[in-house]
Amino acid sequence: MGAFAAALLALLLAAMAAPPAEAAVGVNWGTLSSHRVPPPVVVDLLRANRIGKVKLFDADPAVLRALAGSGLQVMVGVTNAELAAVAGSPAAADAWVAQNVSRYVGRGGVDIRYIAVGNEPFLTSYQGQFQSYVIPAMTNIQQSLVKANLASYVKLVVPCNADAYQSASLPSQGVFRTELTQIMTQLAAFLSSSGAPFVVNIYPFLSLYQSSDFPQDYAFFEGSTHPVVDGPNTYYNAFDGNFDTLVAALVKIGYGQLPIAIGEVGWPTEGAPSANLTAARAFNQGLMNRVMNNKGTPLRPGVPPADVYLFSLFDEEQKSILPGNFERHWGIFSFDGQAKYPLNLGLGNPVLKNAREVPYLPSRWCIANPAQNLDNVANHLKLACSMADCTTLDYGGSCYGIGEKANVSYAFNSYYQQQKQDAKSCDFDGNGMITYLDPSMGECRFLVGIDDSKSSAVSSCGCGCGVCCGVWVLFFWVFMYLRMMGSV
Numbered sequence: 001m002g003a004f005a006a007a008l009l010a011l012l013l014a015a016m017a018a019p020p021a022e023a024a025v026g027v028n029w030g031t032l033s034s035h036r037v038p039p040p041v042v043v044d045l046l047r048a049n050r051i052g053k054v055k056l057f058d059a060d061p062a063v064l065r066a067l068a069g070s071g072l073q074v075m076v077g078v079t080n081a082e083l084a085a086v087a088g089s090p091a092a093a094d095a096w097v098a099q100n101v102s103r104y105v106g107r108g109g110v111d112i113r114y115i116a117v118g119n120e121p122f123l124t125s126y127q128g129q130f131q132s133y134v135i136p137a138m139t140n141i142q143q144s145l146v147k148a149n150l151a152s153y154v155k156l157v158v159p160c161n162a163d164a165y166q167s168a169s170l171p172s173q174g175v176f177r178t179e180l181t182q183i184m185t186q187l188a189a190f191l192s193s194s195g196a197p198f199v200v201n202i203y204p205f206l207s208l209y210q211s212s213d214f215p216q217d218y219a220f221f222e223g224s225t226h227p228v229v230d231g232p233n234t235y236y237n238a239f240d241g242n243f244d245t246l247v248a249a250l251v252k253i254g255y256g257q258l259p260i261a262i263g264e265v266g267w268p269t270e271g272a273p274s275a276n277l278t279a280a281r282a283f284n285q286g287l288m289n290r291v292m293n294n295k296g297t298p299l300r301p302g303v304p305p306a307d308v309y310l311f312s313l314f315d316e317e318q319k320s321i322l323p324g325n326f327e328r329h330w331g332i333f334s335f336d337g338q339a340k341y342p343l344n345l346g347l348g349n350p351v352l353k354n355a356r357e358v359p360y361l362p363s364r365w366c367i368a369n370p371a372q373n374l375d376n377v378a379n380h381l382k383l384a385c386s387m388a389d390c391t392t393l394d395y396g397g398s399c400y401g402i403g404e405k406a407n408v409s410y411a412f413n414s415y416y417q418q419q420k421q422d423a424k425s426c427d428f429d430g431n432g433m434i435t436y437l438d439p440s441m442g443e444c445r446f447l448v449g450i451d452d453s454k455s456s457a458v459s460s461c462g463c464g465c466g467v468c469c470g471v472w473v474l475f476f477w478v479f480m481y482l483r484m485m486g487s488v
Contacts, residue, residue: 024305024306025051025288025310025346025347026055026307026308026310027046027054027055027310027312027313028054028263028264028309028310028313029054030312031057031060032316032317032318033315033316033317034418035335035447035450036450036452037335037450038066038359038452039060039062039067041337041358042066042337043066044355044357045333045356046072047070047071049347049349049352049353050348050349051072052071052072052073052347053075053307054313055075055114055263055309056076057077057079057116058076059076059077059099059101064100067110068104069108069109070110071111073111074111074112075112075114075116076101077115077119078096078116078141079118079119082096083117083121083130083133083137084130084133086137086141087132087134087137087140088133089140090144093137093140093141097144097145101145101148101150112154113155114155114156114157115141115154115157116159117138117158118134119159120159120160120201121134122163122164122177122180122183123163124177131179131180134158134183135183135186135187135190138156138158138190151194155194156196157196157197157198157261158199160199160200160201160263161201162200162203162246164176164177164180164184165245166245170230171228171240171244171245171299172230172244172248172299173248174245174247174249175249175252176249176253184249188250188253188254189255191255191258197258197305197306198255198258198259199261200246200261200262201262201264202243202264203266204218204238204242205219205266205267205268205274207219208238209272209274209275209324209326218236218237218238219237219238220282220283221282221290222282222286233298234298237286239265239287239290243297243305244297244300246260247260247297247299259306260305261305261308262305262307262308264309264312265308265309265310265311266283266311266330266332267279267280267284268329269329269330269340269341270326270392270397270398271327271329271396271397272396273396275396276396280332280340281341281342284332287308288343288344288345288346291304291308311330312331312332313332314331314334314337316330316335317335321391325394325396326396328389329391333352335447335450336447336450337354337355337358339351359451359452360448360450361420361421361448361449362448363438364434365409365417365435365436365437365439365446365448366409366416366417366426366435367412368408368409368412368432368433369430369431369433370433374404374431377408377428377431380412380428380431381407381408384411384414384428385414387415388411388414392410392444393410393411398443398445399443402444409439409446410444410446412426412432413439413446416434417448418449420449420451
């Protein structure tokens with residue numbers, strides 16, 4: 001082989017083998033939206049922002065295909081609805097692993113590092129519904145991974161809500177809920193033996209939202225006028241206090257050194273008085289600064305979490321609002337991949353980069369017909385908001401207070417975009433009309449939906465990134481050169 005061919009081949013191998021830099025920071029990629037950015041575009045967005053880890057809540061084939069060859073480290077999820085079947089049948093576990101893991105891993109495939117067995121299965125509100133399935137499901141899936149020769153690489157975890165443990169008042173008094181002590185001991189033993197972390201979701205926002213007595217500055221990272229003094233340790237923020245409550249609970253069951261990863265943490269941008277862009281930026285940037293500084297907590301000084309997955313990548317307007325309107329507004333990006341505020345993730349970019357090549361629907365909107373009397377639109381408004389998202393119109397939302405007619409227009413448009421701009425969906429018995437003039441006002445954005453019938457141009461090579469397409473072009477020319485030289 002000539003020197004030129006060797007150089008070309010070396011360049012090819014380097015391009016194929018170079019993943020994003022290792023990072024402790026990842027994101028949760030949820031898909032409960034009727035305006036889903038095509039997965040290849042999302043993968044490009046993650047790579048552009050140098051985000052190296054992504055946590056999924058299921059094993060969506062379209063998402064996993066887009067992640068193939070991306071170099072991102074992935075956590076896939078066994079949903080709570082799947083736990084009973086997997087726990088009760090080794091064959092079902094084999095099938096799940098074959099369908100959702102084995103078929104995607106390997107050279108040029110998806111770098112699946114973790115399988116989340118359930119999502120917050122011990123949540124108090126579930127009243128023990130999934131509790132008995134967790135350990136049997138983990139046991140069966142682990143055996144399936146062994147059969148597939150993946151057990152040394154793919155680890156099992158169980159993302160737990162912070163309500164799995166509690167304290168009378170101080171972090172050092174942390175214990176697991178009484179009914180969970182045995183299963184948490186079994187879980188910790190399993191994780192310890194496999195080298196996997198204990199995954200917990202921590203939300204200081206919810207502590208502030210649910211209690212009027214909670215000190216607001218204690219929810220953030222700039223210091224608090226209401227610190228918690230716990231013996232020799234002083235806590236100036238709720239995140240550290242919550243984290244160390246878990247550490248204390250693990251100590252009490254004999255696993256005080258078990259690594260801890262943060263499965264979900266974040267701050268919503270609207271839907272509650274304390275949910276806004278300023279607060280979200282302050283919290284998430286404060287968190288990132290602590291991760292970058294490797295500061296740790298009083299009980300684990302200098303030892304940051306194994307991983308931190310921000311919640312969430314996008315707003316998801318199909319999420320339940322039973323906990324509050326804020327549930328649809330956790331994204332660091334809007335539904336279409338546009339950054340909501342400047343945020344330095346400590347991964348090389350000083351601010352977030354926006355998604356590119358988003359396949360929007362045409363620039364048209366549905367608004368209230370100005371020629372019509374709107375006295376009888378109540379039922380239409382109810383229909384629109386029961387199907388589409390109108391939470392931004394409520395108190396704490398970015399469109400709160402825009403006026404009665406504008407409220408109707410916003411609701412009509414949300415429904416119209418959800419229906420992919422079907423002209424019939426803007427009729428409302430003659431009360432709606434289509435306009436080509438953007439009716440957005442101030443911070444209130446009237447959205448244009450995403451055309452999910454089209455694929456982004458970057459998806460044509462099946463790799464989800466322009467780099468991937470370039471690699472295969474390079475491979476082709478290397479092959480042709482070697483063939484011409486008689487080397488192949």
